[in-house]
Amino acid sequence: MSMTLALRRSIQATPERIATVFYQRRQSFRTFGDRVARLAGVLQSLGMGRGDRVGMLGVNSDRWLEVLMGVWWGGGVLNPVNTRWSVPEIVYSLDDCDTGILVVDDHFLDRVEGIRASAKRPPVFIYAGEGRAPEGMPSLAALIDAATPVEDADRAGEDLACILYTGGTTGFPKGVMHSHWTLWAIGIQRFAQTPMPEGSIALHVAPLFHMGGIGRALVQFIAGETHVLATAFDAREVLQTIERERVTDVLLVPTMLQALITHPEFDCFDLGSLQRMVYGASPIAEPVLERAMALLPGVAFTHSYGMTELGSATSNPPTNHGAEGRASGLSRSAGRANVGVIVKVVDANGTELPRGEVGELIVRGPNLMRGYWNKPEETARVLRDGWLYTGDGARMDEGGHIFIVDRLKDMIVSGGENVYSAEVENVIARHPAVQACAVIAVPHAQWGEAVHAVVVRKPGAQLDDAALHAHCRGAIAGYKCPKSIEFRESLPLSAAGKVLKRELRERHWAGQSRQVS
Known part of the structure; x- marks a missing residue:
């Protein structure tokens, strides 16, 4: 499987359907696909070969999604740079996986000189902003306009697709390697967990450099439906965008959800289009969840538990968020294993524990990372005999529901x-x-x-x-x-x-x- 396959399907089947909405800018799948094919040619002309790394340093936008698909269409590997990092942290990730091209938007131009001065091999910088390109940086828009579309490189299966950097237990970030196959599995599992009918419109406010954000985008590409993008989370803007664009789906971390439902203008917006909300990345306080469900009675809530190394492992469906689920305590669980995934709770020797006993949660499935970039020892510590050791303490009830109780890793x-x-x-x-x-x-x-x-x-x-x-x-x-x-x-x-x-x-x-x- 290739992640570009989903885009090619949409270009063929629904070319005039709106692919991306970024404030006033809208483009169809036909237009989006053409820009992706041109961008792939641009990246190849700048030196991106098969498997070479390209970084994206920018806030959520339609251009971010173009880079995502353009890198894959051209045969490269994406390094989504954490926008909250300092220059030394950014440089570490670029040096670590030898990123040769870095696309930068308006919000991070002030980082360029610091990166250029301290990177072992300064990347080729491309400007992906809305204004005039700075001196010495080619404009992504101009390059795409002048480029000729190229054929999809058709990298797929076990070919490396992206390297997502996460914190390091030794003090250095680790590059989590995901192939096209693992990303496809992550997308399909999320699609199975929250099926979307035709006409679904997803709002992306979780940052796309995170597994949560990029995973939600993959689902939307697989579904062939519309992406609405906001540069960052702002509660009022989210409420306004849901009303204006008739958004049906959104993924939020609990802090975002809390900010949304406590906003003083919450009642001023028509949120009737919203049908599904997935929350995750950290547990949610029960009062926040109860208030959110009371204020959004027509919305199906799903809790997704996962991590960068595997996307999502378990899901707690809407049925466990009702009155019966709250009364039984199932609303506080992380749910059951996702489609195609097996989970176990084990002791220090890796032996499965009886139901109800607390141990380490381990996961097996096609969504597991392929390892940490150039870190074989750390890879071996968490990937053992086909299982990923999460470092989270958990217990499993008789119905297979997982309850996270402690964090074993620091x-x-x-x-x-x-x-x-x-x-x-x-x-x-x-x-x-x-x-x-x-x-x-x-x-x-x-x-x-x-x-x-x-x-x-x-x-x-x-x-x-x-x-x-x-x-x-x-x-x-x-x-x-x-x-x-x-x-x-x-x-x-x-x-x-x-x-x-x-x-x-x-x-x-x-x-x-x-x-x-």
């Missing part, structure tokens, strides 16, 4: 973004006044979890919150920086000298039914 999920403690700790430890530190997750009303740093100063050293925050912001993205800092004389240690993070977490999580939010 990761924080804040507003749907994954933050690895080791990465933040490495940055904090580089401050000359820091003797020791530990980073943990603490509950947060808006973001679910927040990054909390516990720091021990060197004897006689001066260091306050403001100075440490400034230090962190110079090295990592803002969402990874500590939201709160606690200074201590020492850290609790085990007999083996390891920091006892569970002790640090105890007072923050006391009274909580689970150790994740």
Whole structure:
């Protein structure tokens, strides 16, 4: 299977159907397909060979989707760059997988010189904005207009399609490799989980560089239906867009959903077109879900549990969100395994545990990543005998429903973004006044979890919150920086000298039914 196959089907079967809506700009599948074929030729002329990496640094837009499909049409591999990263983080990902071309929109032009100055092999930059191209950067629009369409390179199956960078347990991001086959499986599984009738219109507000965002786009391409794109999440704009474009489908992280239903103008918009809402990336607070269902009674809610390494593993369908599901507690589950997926809860030796006992959730299916780019040891730790070890603590009931209860790996999920403690700790430890530190997750009303740093100063050293925050912001993205800092004389240690993070977490999580939010 090839991800371009879905686009070719739409060009053939419904060429005049609207493919993308980006504010006032609309284009049919015929027009979109022609631009994709031209863009593929442009990328090839700039040096993209089969399997070569091309980066996209930009907010959600129709041009983003053109680059997505254009890279694949031309035979390349997409590196979707996290727009919240600092320049050093961006450069690391470009260097790590040797990205030769980087498409940049208006929002990130200020990063170009920093990237050019520090990348091992500065990429060829292409401007994909709405204005005049900066000096020295060719315009994507002009290049496409002058190009000749090329044939689909028809890379498919196990051919590499994209490298999605996620946080690293060793302090460095990991490039998650997905083939055309795994992406196709992810899209088909999501399509099976939330079937869409003809005429479905999806609003993309989750960032497309995330698996959640790109996975939702794949579903829409497979369905051959319309994509509506917003540059970023703004509650009022989302409400306005749903009304204006008669949106039927949307994927939101819980923080977005909460902002939507608590917006003071919520009742001012006609949301009657909305039929399906998928939420995921982090668990949702029950009061938020109950209020959302009360305010949107005609909408079918689905919870999707997954991660970058596998897309979606389980789904909790609309039937579990009704009164009976809430009464039985099934609304709080992550649902059952998706179509074509098997899940198990195992002990430290990999032995399956009896129903109701807590262990590590492991997953098997055609949607699993092909490994981490150039990281065989880390790949071997999570991919074992065909199973992906999620690092999440869970239990399974007699009906096969999964309940996530704890996080076994040292990761924080804040507003749907994954933050690895080791990465933040490495940055904090580089401050000359820091003797020791530990980073943990603490509950947060808006973001679910927040990054909390516990720091021990060197004897006689001066260091306050403001100075440490400034230090962190110079090295990592803002969402990874500590939201709160606690200074201590020492850290609790085990007999083996390891920091006892569970002790640090105890007072923050006391009274909580689970150790994740």
